[in-house]
Amino acid sequence: MSDARVATVLAYHARSKHARDRYAAGPGTLDWDAQPKAFRDWSGATQLALPRGITVAEITWSGLAAPREPLPFNTQNIGSLLRLCVGLTAWKEYAGSRWSLRAHPSSGNLHPTETWLISAGGADIEDGLYHYQNLDHALERRAWQSDTRSTGVWLGFSSIHWREAWKYGERAFRYCQLDMGHVLAAVSYAAALHGWQPRLLATDSALLAHSLGTDRADDFVGVESEEAEVIVALHGTENAFPMDWKNWAGKPSLLDAKPLYQWPVIEEVAAATRGTPPATSPVSAHPIAAEVCSDDIHAAQVILKRRSAQAFDGQSVMPQAVFKRILAGLLPGGSPVWNMWTCAPRVHPVLLVHRVEGVVPGVYALPRSESAHTLLQTAFRETFAWERMDAELPLYQLIAARAGKTARTLSCHQDIAMQGAITFMMVAEFAAPIAAAPAAYRHLHWEAGMLGHIITLEAEAAGWRGTGIGCFFDDAVHEVLGIKNDMFQVIYHYAVGMALDDPRISTLPAYE
Ligand SMILES: Cc1cc2nc3c(=O)[nH]c(=O)nc-3n(C[C@H](O)[C@H](O)[C@H](O)COP(=O)(O)O)c2cc1C
Numbered sequence: 001m002s003d004a005r006v007a008t009v010l011a012y013h014a015r016s017k018h019a020r021d022r023y024a025a026g027p028g029t030l031d032w033d034a035q036p037k038a039f040r041d042w043s044g045a046t047q048l049a050l051p052r053g054i055t056v057a058e059i060t061w062s063g064l065a066a067p068r069e070p071l072p073f074n075t076q077n078i079g080s081l082l083r084l085c086v087g088l089t090a091w092k093e094y095a096g097s098r099w100s101l102r103a104h105p106s107s108g109n110l111h112p113t114e115t116w117l118i119s120a121g122g123a124d125i126e127d128g129l130y131h132y133q134n135l136d137h138a139l140e141r142r143a144w145q146s147d148t149r150s151t152g153v154w155l156g157f158s159s160i161h162w163r164e165a166w167k168y169g170e171r172a173f174r175y176c177q178l179d180m181g182h183v184l185a186a187v188s189y190a191a192a193l194h195g196w197q198p199r200l201l202a203t204d205s206a207l208l209a210h211s212l213g214t215d216r217a218d219d220f221v222g223v224e225s226e227e228a229e230v231i232v233a234l235h236g237t238e239n240a241f242p243m244d245w246k247n248w249a250g251k252p253s254l255l256d257a258k259p260l261y262q263w264p265v266i267e268e269v270a271a272a273t274r275g276t277p278p279a280t281s282p283v284s285a286h287p288i289a290a291e292v293c294s295d296d297i298h299a300a301q302v303i304l305k306r307r308s309a310q311a312f313d314g315q316s317v318m319p320q321a322v323f324k325r326i327l328a329g330l331l332p333g334g335s336p337v338w339n340m341w342t343c344a345p346r347v348h349p350v351l352l353v354h355r356v357e358g359v360v361p362g363v364y365a366l367p368r369s370e371s372a373h374t375l376l377q378t379a380f381r382e383t384f385a386w387e388r389m390d391a392e393l394p395l396y397q398l399i400a401a402r403a404g405k406t407a408r409t410l411s412c413h414q415d416i417a418m419q420g421a422i423t424f425m426m427v428a429e430f431a432a433p434i435a436a437a438p439a440a441y442r443h444l445h446w447e448a449g450m451l452g453h454i455i456t457l458e459a460e461a462a463g464w465r466g467t468g469i470g471c472f473f474d475d476a477v478h479e480v481l482g483i484k485n486d487m488f489q490v491i492y493h494y495a496v497g498m499a500l501d502d503p504r505i506s507t508l509p510a511y512e
Contacts, residue, residue: 005438008272010431010486012265013441016171017474018412026169027261034258036166036224038100040114042131042250045140050079052137052511054304056193060296061461065336070195073123073153073235077194079137081234084190086115086183088134088510089304094502100510102134104186105308105456107175107470112163113183114226116156116212120146120242122235123153129213129245137511143213143245152236155198156212157183158226161270165263166256168470173266175470177442178492180229181449182468185337186303187232189457192336193299199233200340201241205274205439211243223254227270229442230277232340275439278343283369285333302461309465312419312497317355322462323422326496327393329454331368337450345369346433346440347447347491348376350481351395352403352423355497362400363480364389372429381482406480411493412471420497421464425477426451430489448492459496469493 016024055077059068071077088100102111115132117139119125128144157180164172164179184200191198209215209228220226231241329335330349345368353359365380367373373394377386384398404418410425411417426448433440449468456466470492477483477490 005272006435008268009434009438009441012173012269013489015265016174018171018471019475020473024169024171025263026171027167029260030167031260034256036163036255037253038111039133039135040160040255041133041253042140042142043253045131045142045250047133047136048125048130048139048141050082050137050139051076052083053080054083054300055080057298057300059193059299061299061302062296064189064192064299068195075124078117078123078125078153081190081194081196082115082132083137084193084300084303085186086113086132086134087137089306090510091508092505093508094505101307103303103306104179104182104453105468106179106182107164107468108167110163110167111179112159112161112176113179113229114158114160116158118154118156118211118241120148120236121151129211129242131250140250142250143248145246146242146244148240148242148244150236150240150242152241153234154231154236154241155187155234156208156231157229158212158214159229160224160226160255161266162224162256162259165266166259169261170263170265171470172263173269174445174491177445178449178452178468178470180442181446182453184230184232184341184446185450185453188335188337188340189299189303191234196234198340200277201231201233201239202276202279203231204276205229207243211241211245213245213248216248219248220252223252224256269441273439273441275437278440278443280342281344283332283338283342283344297461302457306456306460307465307499308456308467309416309495309497309499310467310502311500312416312495313500314419315355316421316498317357318421318464318496320357322459322464323356323359324393325462326455326458327366327395329458330366330451331394335454337454341447341450345372345447346429347426347444347451348372349451350425350427352407352425353421354404354407354418354423355421359389360397360400361402363398363403365396365398367394367396375429376427376488379483379488384482410472410477410480411469411495412473414469414471416467416495416497417469417493420495422496424451424455424494424496425472425490426492426494427481427488428491429487431486445491452492452494455494455496464496465499466494466496469495
């Protein structure tokens with residue numbers, strides 16, 4: 001593996017760290033009136049409106065994992081799936097401003113991820129490559145006619161780095177990757193509801209860029225580029241998907257007419273991390289009989305009403321059953337996400353427990369594999385107790401402590417990290433996977449994003465709420481945990497609590 005690529009990744013990670021006395025390089029000033037457009041469209045591409053109905057509205061959250069007959073691949077069900085993973089879920093209004101929210105959270109609500117659909121004889125959609133236009137819930141036909149002999153339906157994803165970089169500067173690449181993880185988890189849940197079994201394909205980024213047309217430099221002259229990320233097969237037995245489109249249409253819209261800054265390090269780390277998603281490895285499911293939430297809320301409702309809390313009440317105590325249910329979801333076999341993301345777990349939550357019924361406030365670890373348990377024990381502070389707390393869950397108390405203020409300080413002084421019931425810190429196996437394949441830098445962030453998504457949906461289903469926290473002081477977290485080198489690194493925080501809603505903000509429907 002090229003040492004230069006590994007060095008680029010490690011250097012990027014180091015320079016994009018926030019510290020108490022130095023935030024990663026970002027814009028000195030922000031012109032809020034000139035922020036990039038939230039939606040990209042492809043002018044000149046034929047639009048196909050998708051049906052807006054949710055065809056799986058009756059399935060309950062507790063019935064989500066039950067095996068079910070796959071629904072037919074048609075525009076009704078594809079439209080339903082897209083709404084439940086990447087569609088708009090609401091418009092918000094406050095003091096003359098209006099903004100939309102989507103089924104998955106996104107750093108700064110900036111939504112760098114673009115969704116593509118490839119159809120090849122697999123549905124009642126003319127064969128071709130389509131861009132999903134979230135604003136109108138429509139498909140824009142970007143390419144058609146290919147010699148690849150395959151049948152199926154695939155979802156492809158690309159990132160527009162500038163959407164995040166505009167606000168967050170150099171750290172933005174990390175946010176794009178965490179968002180990608182949320183999107184993949186959202187796809188897993190939505191697909192499970194339709195009885196579909198999505199498969200993440202081990203396709204090299206260059207081939208994917210060719211298929212999605214993100215490598216067609218001439219088409220992107222004068223507009224923001226897109227970075228191909230990953231492809232997921234929804235349907236079809238073959239791994240081959242059309243890569244050699246003969247006809248192309250459409251011109252991507254410009255998102256930001258006056259970019260004030262440039263962050264070349266983002267394109268450098270993007271290039272260094274191109275590659276193939278990790279191979280499947282046999283991971284045994286964790287046998288956890290986590291208690292299911294009593295009220296049988298509809299799963300589609302949970303997904304459509306999911307929101308990130310902007311503040312927590314600072315006092316509600318999370319019931320044990322909810323706590324266990326969230327943790328069980330993070331373990332292999334505990335969520336539909338792990339049917340699609342089938343490689344060995346490499347990201348492990350450390351919990352700062354503030355208010356959970358029957359759990360002494362303190363620092364806890366949830367190693368998601370046996371080997372990680374041993375490795376984390378060696379990497380963390382020697383004084384940590386590692387006392388097993390539960391017969392089923394691999395949950396260990398490291399130290400009893402009131403850690404609210406620490407959680408807030410470590411999370412860039414954000415109150416949400418202190419006011420909730422738990423603050424999660426996602427610790428990734430780092431140096432070894434990246435040395436073996438620099439593309440792992442993306443995949444570790446995807447895994448962390450998936451963990452965040454599971455936390456958020458499980459919390460939402462139980463009447464609680466989560467919020468991703470991309471802003472944290474990396475090395476201050478390492479200091480607290482005793483991590484002395486880059487064998488492990490923290491890559492995401494997540495807070496969960498009882499949300500306080502802001503009554504001044506009004507909510508309007510997504511599409512109706
Ligand atoms: C990767 C990531 C990082 C985030 N970081 C923060 C953060 O540091 N602080 C915060 O208050 N919210 C954070 N959020 C939450 C977003 O602001 C929120 O998802 C976005 O405003 C959209 O709102 P919604 O989740 O309700 O749809 C983050 C979300 C993601 C996915």
